[in-house]
Amino acid sequence: IQLTQSPSSLSASVGDRVTITCRASQAISNYLAWYQQKPGKAPKLLIYAASTLQSGVPSRFSGSGSGTDFTLTISSLQPEDFATYYCQQFKSYPLTFGGGTKVGIK
């Protein structure tokens, strides 16, 4: 199952609303997770089951979608949110990731 993320990169300002999309090549129900990765660090789980916020993750992060189209939204971008974001499908092996979206500072 191929996952296509868009955009591959974006520039935004602190306080902006940011939306990242992830499209699956076939229906995956809600078997989708989102991760944040900062340079030199391991990925960190943000959202699983498409829309469930992982414990400890700020509420400005939210996820939505089902089937083939999914969205990660950051409601008000904070300085610590500048990072690369990946989606991952959990529907079937081989588990696959999107290509990543790098969120940079405008």
Place this chain on the structure above:
Amino acid sequence: EVQLVESGGGLVQPGGSLRLSCAASGFTFSSYSMNWVRQAPGKGLEWVSYISSGGSPTYYADSVKGRFTISRDNAKNSLFLQMSSLRAGDTAVYYCAREIPGAWDPWGQGTLVTVSS
């Protein structure tokens, strides 16, 4: 604190072998499936291998099938990845990750494997 710590990475010549380890702490290791995933320099994430909580079944990415072997020692809270016939394309940071329903959490800090002559 739930923690995963990888070790065993390093520089290896093409065709060589390396064994990675992942030490788990802060949770009941024997109750969780585990995965290895890698990230080539400047690139995205690639799943490598899966092992269930009891050690079987195991799954592999096509890119490593027949060359890599995943295993675990639940008595020692440890996960392993035996890598052989290494190629330049295997150069990456290798992470271990605990599987929870619908996601991986946490991930280890990673260990760098460099395949070069």
